[in-house]
Amino acid sequence: xxxxxxxxxxxxxxxxxxxxxxxxxxxxxxxxxxxxxxxxxxxxxxxxxxxxxxxxxxxxxxxxxxxxxxxxxxxxxxxxxxxxxxxxxxxxxxxxxxxxxxxxxxxxxxxxxx
Amino acid sequence: xxxxxxxxxxxxxxxxxxxxxxxxxxxxxxxxxxxxxxxxxxxxxxxxxxxxxxxxxxxxxxxxxxxxxxxxxxxxxxxxxxxxxxxxxxxxxxxxxxxxxxxxxxxxxxxxxxxx
Numbered sequence: 001x002x003x004x005x006x007x008x009x010x011x012x013x014x015x016x017x018x019x020x021x022x023x024x025x026x027x028x029x030x031x032x033x034x035x036x037x038x039x040x041x042x043x044x045x046x047x048x049x050x051x052x053x054x055x056x057x058x059x060x061x062x063x064x065x066x067x068x069x070x071x072x073x074x075x076x077x078x079x080x081x082x083x084x085x086x087x088x089x090x091x092x093x094x095x096x097x098x099x100x101x102x103x104x105x106x107x108x109x110x111x112x113x114x
Numbered sequence: 115x116x117x118x119x120x121x122x123x124x125x126x127x128x129x130x131x132x133x134x135x136x137x138x139x140x141x142x143x144x145x146x147x148x149x150x151x152x153x154x155x156x157x158x159x160x161x162x163x164x165x166x167x168x169x170x171x172x173x174x175x176x177x178x179x180x181x182x183x184x185x186x187x188x189x190x191x192x193x194x195x196x197x198x199x200x201x202x203x204x205x206x207x208x209x210x211x212x213x214x215x216x217x218x219x220x221x222x223x224x225x226x227x228x229x230x
Contacts, residue, residue, distance in 0.1 A: 008154070034218075043204060043221035044157070088157065090219075101172065102147070102208075102219055106156030 003027060004091050006105035014113055019076040021108050023089030026070070032092035033065060033072045038107065039085045047087075048074070079112045086110070117141070120205050120222040127229050133192040135225050137205030144210040146188035147219065148172075148180065150201040157204065163188055164210065195229045202226050 005024045013019045021035075032051045036044035050056045050063040050072065062075040072091075076083055086107040093103045121136035139146065147162040149172075159172030161180040169180050177199060181189045188207075192199055205222040 043224055045221070046218045049218070101159060101162055101170075102206075103159070104149075104157035106154065 003093060003103045004089055004105035006087075006089050006108045008106055009109040010111045011108055012111045012113065013079050015079060015081060017079050017112075019079045019083065019110055019112070021074040021076070021087050021089075021110065023072045023074075023091075023105055024070055025072070025089075025091045027091065027093050028067075028070060030091045030093055033063070034090040034092075034102070035061075035063060035074045036088040036090060036104075037085045038088060044088055076110075079110075081112050081114050084110055084112045118205055118207050118220050118222040120203075120225050122225050123223060125225055125227045127192075127195050127227065129196060129229055131192075131195045131229075133195050133227070133229075135190040135192075135203055135205075135227070137188045137190070137207075137222055138186055139188075139207040139220070140186065141207060141209075141220065142185065143207035143220075144185075145208045145219075146182065147206040147208075148178075148188065148190045149204045149206065150174070151204055151224075152201050160190065192227075195227075197229050200227060200229045 003026050034049045035047045038044040048063045050065045056063045060077045064073045086109045088107045089105040090102050118139045127133050148160045149157045151157050163169045163182040179191045203225045206219040208219040
């Protein structure tokens with residue numbers, strides 16, 4: 001079982017709709033969760049992080065965390081064509097030395113059509 | 115403006131060559147990471163470093179080594195390049211932090227390495 005799992009997509013939504021991106025993780029001890037956006041040919045950039053159960057909102061983006069279900073999601077309201085990108089879920093996971101490393105999912109490709 | 119800079123954007127090397135990928139950050143971050151990114155496999159951690167001269171293996175360290183002699187610089191070394199090491203290599207850095215908190219990882223622009 002992969003540590004962090006995402007549906008590869010593509011997820012296609014029309015402009016103005018809500019895009020819902022999902023991620024599950026295997027390490028029940030994980031405490032911090034991140035969403036990165038990566039445009040084609042570019043490096044990942046952080047959109048949001050969350051570490052408490054529930055919702056966290058930032059503009060058009062809402063991150064949702066459910067630790068009991070080991071599930072984290074990202075909602076994008078009023079989707080725009082400029083939101084078309086690959087969205088990477090990342091989870092802070094402990095290593096053998098106790099250092100917390102960042103483990104990434106394979107990403108979900110989002111396509112927003114005008 | 116935060117910056118992580120990788121020495122090359124594109125690199126072509128021959129099988130068996132020793133390859134050095136350099137990464138420099140100007141944010142005084144303790145942690146530095148090397149990932150490779152391949153279609154369908156996502157970002158996979160090769161090595162990371164949490165302090166000068168300290169390093170730890172990631173998930174796919176075979177065929178790679180690293181060096182961190184100075185806090186701002188983290189080098190990835192391919193001892194004898196092979197065609198299956200053709201990939202996009204991404205360097206990242208972050209502040210140290212515990213389990214809680216958003217210690218954001220900042221990424222360099224990536225090096226696309228082709229081994230022929």
